[in-house]
Amino acid sequence: MPGFEVQVGSSEPVTVDYSRTLSKEAADAFAAMLPVNTMIRQAEWCGQAAVASVPHGTVREPAGASARAASLYPGWLVWDPAGGVLLASYGRAEYRSATGVRYGYVLGRAAGDRQAFLAALAALHSDGEVALTCRPADVDAAQPPRGPRFLLRRGADAVAFEPLPETAPESFGRLAAQLPAEVELAAARWSGQVRHGALPASLTFDTRALEHPAASLYPGTMAIAPADNGNWELLVSYGRTELRGPEGMAYATPIAQTSLPADELGKWLETPTPISLSVEAESPR
Amino acid sequence: MKRFALTLSGVRAEGVLLEDAAPACSATWWSLLPFTAEIRHFRWGGAAGYTSLPPMGLASDSENLVTFYPRFSLCVRPGDFGEVVFAYGQAQARSHTILAAWACHFADIDTNKDAFFAVVHGTMTGGMRVLEAARVTEEPNS
Numbered sequence: 001m002p003g004f005e006v007q008v009g010s011s012e013p014v015t016v017d018y019s020r021t022l023s024k025e026a027a028d029a030f031a032a033m034l035p036v037n038t039m040i041r042q043a044e045w046c047g048q049a050a051v052a053s054v055p056h057g058t059v060r061e062p063a064g065a066s067a068r069a070a071s072l073y074p075g076w077l078v079w080d081p082a083g084g085v086l087l088a089s090y091g092r093a094e095y096r097s098a099t100g101v102r103y104g105y106v107l108g109r110a111a112g113d114r115q116a117f118l119a120a121l122a123a124l125h126s127d128g129e130v131a132l133t134c135r136p137a138d139v140d141a142a143q144p145p146r147g148p149r150f151l152l153r154r155g156a157d158a159v160a161f162e163p164l165p166e167t168a169p170e171s172f173g174r175l176a177a178q179l180p181a182e183v184e185l186a187a188a189r190w191s192g193q194v195r196h197g198a199l200p201a202s203l204t205f206d207t208r209a210l211e212h213p214a215a216s217l218y219p220g221t222m223a224i225a226p227a228d229n230g231n232w233e234l235l236v237s238y239g240r241t242e243l244r245g246p247e248g249m250a251y252a253t254p255i256a257q258t259s260l261p262a263d264e265l266g267k268w269l270e271t272p273t274p275i276s277l278s279v280e281a282e283s284p285r
Numbered sequence: 286m287k288r289f290a291l292t293l294s295g296v297r298a299e300g301v302l303l304e305d306a307a308p309a310c311s312a313t314w315w316s317l318l319p320f321t322a323e324i325r326h327f328r329w330g331g332a333a334g335y336t337s338l339p340p341m342g343l344a345s346d347s348e349n350l351v352t353f354y355p356r357f358s359l360c361v362r363p364g365d366f367g368e369v370v371f372a373y374g375q376a377q378a379r380s381h382t383i384l385a386a387w388a389c390h391f392a393d394i395d396t397n398k399d400a401f402f403a404v405v406h407g408t409m410t411g412g413m414r415v416l417e418a419a420r421v422t423e424e425p426n427s
Binding site for chain 1: 325326327328329330331332375377379381382384408409410411412413
């Protein structure tokens with residue numbers, strides 16, 4: 001599978017395949033730019049993220065399409081071809097500049113020793129900039145991790161969501177421990193291609209603070225957020241999603257993601273019947 | 286007028302407290318001197334370095350508030366972390382979910398500014414630096 005290898009300083013390289021990119025056109029343009037040898041440092045406007053200057057590029061998306069995102073999930077690589085920057089997050093992060101929020105193309109998620117990769121990025125804040133190398137590579141498709149995963153089930157049909165432990169290290173387990181639950185998902189009014197529904201009032205998280213708040217939900221992402229009434233709600237993105245309310249950007253914690261294509265997920269979610277959310281103890285190989 | 290000195294990677298500068306505009310924050314800063322702290326580059330707010338001094342964050346949440354940090358100033362974000370900010374360029378009080386927060390502007394650096402803040406700027410690519418802060422003089426208000 002086409003992808004690229006990323007090496008931060010002297011740390012072990014990680015690989016990124018393009019299977020989860022939000023834009024095939026962006027992935028093709030980025031691939032054509034490689035290899036890149038540059039420097040990477042702590043970003044000054046984006047939170048827990050590192051930034052590298054890379055050559056400017058042009059992405060020709062289909063007319064009317066826009067597949068960019070503002071939120072940077074830990075361990076994911078985001079490219080802004082117009083700004084000539086590559087971003088990699090190691091925690092709570094959003095692509096911003098002096099004048100506010102910016103948007104970049106999500107290329108994919110690092111595979112391999114992701115914890116070491118995140119540690120190498122985090123160290124830049126105290127240790128200073130280091131060399132960054134990105135080179136093309138044929139990479140193995142990332143395997144889903146063994147361990148618990150969520151299932152959205154309607155009758156005999158189920159869609160599996162693998163955990164995103166870097167964005168929800170606590171929330172995933174807290175939610176899993178309180179399942180199963182029944183949820184009715186409805187289209188969001190402000191936020192694009194996302195469905196949301198109330199989780200049972202009995203479900204608690206002992207906090208209203210969000211782990212790794214994200215406004216952008218990448219397609220196929222399941223997230224949780226506090227609702228206005230004090231309960232929590234479940235959100236499932238099936239395309240371009242930026243969480244918003246009547247007063248601006250809103251935030252949720254991404255907890256899991258499905259590999260089901262976004263358009264298929266969108267059709268599956270259309271049926272207005274209650275869906276059961278449960279946890280499966282271990283994902284099969 | 287209370288004056289203090291900051292030394293960062295061997296580069297020394299002096300500053301003056303804004304006691305009229307920010308009496309509580311100025312008094313807390315003065316009470317903490319001398320001290321040693323680690324300066325790192327801003328992650329959310331742009332062209333500035335910062336350190337954590339928790340007593341400073343608890344001094345006041347309403348004195349001389351700014352959202353854009355004045356260049357060559359010292360400001361502090363209210364809160365438990367006590368984020369003291371050393372702005373060398375375009376910078377703003379921000380966090381992950383807040384694009385415009387507030388901070389108390391309590392001091393200005395007025396000697397050797399360019400050299401000192403060049404070292405602060407250097408934390409962007411060079412990483413953490415150790416700051417030494419000390420009292421210089423305490424003169425009667427004129």
